[in-house]
Amino acid sequence: MKINEVSKKLSLPISTLHYYERVGLIIPSRGQNNYRYYTEEDCSNLMLISIMKNFGFAIQEIKDVMKRYAVTDPTEEVVCDAKNFFENKIETLKMRIAEHNEVIKIIESLPILSKDRMDWNKKKASTMELAIALYQKIH
Numbered sequence: 001m002k003i004n005e006v007s008k009k010l011s012l013p014i015s016t017l018h019y020y021e022r023v024g025l026i027i028p029s030r031g032q033n034n035y036r037y038y039t040e041e042d043c044s045n046l047m048l049i050s051i052m053k054n055f056g057f058a059i060q061e062i063k064d065v066m067k068r069y070a071v072t073d074p075t076e077e078v079v080c081d082a083k084n085f086f087e088n089k090i091e092t093l094k095m096r097i098a099e100h101n102e103v104i105k106i107i108e109s110l111p112i113l114s115k116d117r118m119d120w121n122k123k124k125a126s127t128m129e130l131a132i133a134l135y136q137k138i139h
Helices: 003-010 015-020 040-054 059-068 078-110 120-139
Strands: none
Touching: 003 015, 003 040, 015 078, 040 059, 059 078, 078 120
């Protein structure tokens, strides 16, 4: 597929596809006319890249994941490295989920969202207690 076809198929701007190529996340083949040609595997990889980018993975993190994903005949050392890498990544994501849940609690506790308009300052203090607890966890 040519770049415009991939762009439409995956709803990714051509500039994004160029960027992913520039940073080494994807390397489409080139025809004699120097046009980029993408395979179905390239499209699958682009979907994974897009998912990770959407969920806040940094470019280097995406490269690290894709490098391990692309392995076809791993040695025991490569398997061990990948296992450690992905277990650490899973733990990091679980911590982020927990932190996001705490942010949700903070937002839900905002006085402006309360049906009870009484004791506004008490509700603000309760919200601040949640915020302080989260702030201390992340700093």
